Amino acid sequence: MTSPSLRLSPGEDARLAGDEGPAVALAMGIVVRMAEILGARELVEIASSHIDGCLYHGDGGVEFAERLVDLGGAVVVPATLNVGALDLLNPARVRSQGHKREMALRLMRAYQALGCTPTWTCAPYQAGHRPALGEHVAWGESNAVAFANSVLGARTNRYGDFMDICCAIAGRAPRTGLHLRERRRATVVVDTGRVDPDLKRRDVFYPVLGTWLGATVDDRVAVVTGLPGTVSEDQLKAVGAAAASAGAVGLFHVEGVTPEAPDLETALGGAAPQTVLTPNPRELRIVRDTLSTAASGPIDAVAVGSPHFSLQEFRHLDKLLPATPFAVPFYVCTGRSEYRQLEASGHLSRFLGAGVEIVVDTCVVVTPILPPQGGVLMTNSGKFAHYTPANTGYGVVYGSLEDCVSSAIRARVSRDECLWS
């Protein structure tokens, strides 16, 4: 029973009725109900999916995935998997035991049994999964959604656990929100003209900009102006990850950089902006400070790689590796795709030799990896800074990658403040 405003094709009706089996009917039933709730008039065929549901949050998620497997479910589009709660390449890395560990593994296996690709990364776009401009997809994981929409110009809403796999099994998503051209148009202009150009060239600026963006524009679509044309893919991914942690940002444009914003007029779809915002340096400094719960003193660990560290970021870290060993654990979270490329190129031993602990398939804020005694974690990630206190019990300090390295050597916060003064 569908609402009168939603029209299904004969093929979609048949799938809903169970012509392609009970798993398709269940998945299509959820997609259709969500389409009704969202006020969609029709469904859209999707080209791929990124599945966030494989991270263990409790037994309910396992029960649902295994139900789909038992009903004979299989994805009908290429589907990559987000992080799980275990490091499968180095099982001792994650401390969880007993029931929780067993269920986390069962969940990961169930999603593989549904035909998903075991990428186990929150940055599938670094593992070769890069949808084309204008392609409709159904992605989960808030940073990946922001990246797919903003940096690649693919079209996805923020699909949560369950919806991602249902879309991948049904091959459809509700045609609503960011699937619609008119909803992708920026209505907010964020002019960074008051920010020091030197700061805008540094990686440490971008998670702060993202946090400010998430908190300020939330689910509206913004176009950011005044960023250097050299802004990197890693810097854009940092903006999206922080913005999607601090607010419901699914898409942002950067004038002259991202594919739907070759110029301001195009990004705005020819209309006048509803709002023009000009963040000032003082405001951004305050936002930077909110990313930390401590500003000085001892630290107990460093973690980077949220979203998962790219090969480019590894190259950057490589240049910073100290001759003396780190005084605290230094974790780098990354995908197995990046890990294998490091291994193949012979660079992995450089990092291991310097005492870097490489976490694969998962990350330090979603599963117990950090030393159990707690303390203060330092990070260069806006997303880690956001989630560390609630998810790990650690205090957190935000700084650049350079700050993280110099602090890890001293086991004390050591930050270059001059860019922010």
Place this chain on the structure above:
Amino acid sequence: MELRGTPVQEGTGSGPLLVLRKPLSFWGGVDPLTGAVSDPRHPRHRERLTGRILVMERTIGSSSSSAIMLELLRNDVAPAGIVVGRPDAILVLGILVARELGYPTVPLLRVGEEAVARLQMAEGKWGVISGDSLRVEPAQGSA
């Protein structure tokens, strides 16, 4: 006071209103085993959602919040009902999956942002969701 809205998930539920002024991400913000707000930076840190009528303008943050909603229902620590200002596609999904798996569900009512703003004054009062309405009564025990 009685407010009318759109039932996103049908049902009835009642309990004291818990009105959030600051948006909350269920993932990283709510403990699925106890139903308590677990984000230390949220003003309602440590308060339990269990049995309350949760009122908020909207959800924010991770899309994994659907999974937390399912766990809250499965572990019997969910709010008694949820009232949102803006359309929410994340919490309702957790409720739909709970229904598929045979667990009890709770109502989710969308009332609009203005109505949620009016409810800011109703913290602690008794709320009853039924059909398309939220009825607000004096706090139980004070009537």
